[in-house]
Amino acid sequence: MVDIPFHNLNNKNFFLKEDEGTVCVFHCLSGPAKKNPHIVWMAxxxxxxxxxxxxxxxxxxxxxxxxxDGDGYNKELREILLKFPSLLVCKEGHTAQNENNLVWKALKKVETQKRVLLSQTPFQNKIKELYNTLCAVSPKIAADLEQKWASLSSSIDKNARALEELRDICSLSVHKYSENVKKVTLAGIRDTIIHLKPTELQKELLKRVPENLGSFYEQNVIL
Incomplete structure (x- = not known):
């Protein structure tokens, strides 16, 4: 278990566990302000x-x-979301495969180049969708290769080597894992707890845990 502070922007209310850093701000807001989603999002x-x-x-x-669209709160919200992320992780990354998709256009505007896109289907029907996925996960590489990609993708039917070259291009950014990846590369199941920011109670409990955990468990086991 890794305990990392987390803000869930999908909720229009504050929850103590996930929004601990902003609760003090929330308590300072008036009743009507607490019901304004833009103010909650901004906080x-x-x-x-x-x-x-x-x-x-x-x-x-x-x-x-x-x-x-819009200015004021909308403009400030937009600037924070586009400029401040240092790492962008997109689950179900195939959501943005079409260049006309508004989500795809929004992801391209994020300034960070550090991106991870998780997808079981990087493209479905068209090679163009694969390029769009590459644009979302690595805009700089995609921009540099735009002309070459267009040339290769248009000659796949005539040039047997074209598909291999496209595969080589994708290998710069794509990491493929088979169904057996857990069996081959991952260690066995281990229970690890990382205390990034322990509470006072956790600190007190940690002091009581001896270096020899075996003896600790033997003394505290309940039969």
């Missing part, structure tokens, strides 16, 4: 931008908040 985002914590957000909400 969470400003806390996130100042801290080393994880921010969770749905694709649709990200698309809406990074849209070009």
């Amino acid at each position: 969470k985002l400003k806390s996130w931008a100042k801290s080393k914590i994880v921010l969770g957000i749905r694709y649709d909400l990200f698309r809406i908040l990074t849209g070009e």
Whole structure:
């Protein structure tokens, strides 16, 4: 278990466990302000931008908040979401495969080049979808290879080597794992607890754990 501070932007309310860093701000807001989703989002985002914590957000909400419409709160929300992420992790990354997809356009505008896109289907029907996925996960590489990709993808039927070259290009950014990856490369199941920011109670309990855990378990086992 890794205990990492987490803000969930999908919720329009604060929850003590996940929004500990912004609760004090929330308590200072008036009743009507607490019901204003833009103010709640802004409080969470400003806390996130100042801290080393994880921010969770749905694709649709990200698309809406990074849209070009509006100013004021909308403009500030958009700037924080596009400029402050240091690492962008996209689950179900195949959600953005079409260049006309608004989510795909929003992801391309994020400034960080450090991106991880998780997908079981990087493309479905068209080679173009694979290039769009590459644009989302590595915009710089995709931009540098745009002309070469277009040339190769248009000659696949005539040039047997073209498909291999496209595969070589993707190998720069794509990491493929088979169904047997857990059996081949991963160690056995281990229970590990990492205390990144232990509470006072956790600190007190940790002091009581001896170096020899075997004797600790023997003394405290319940039969």
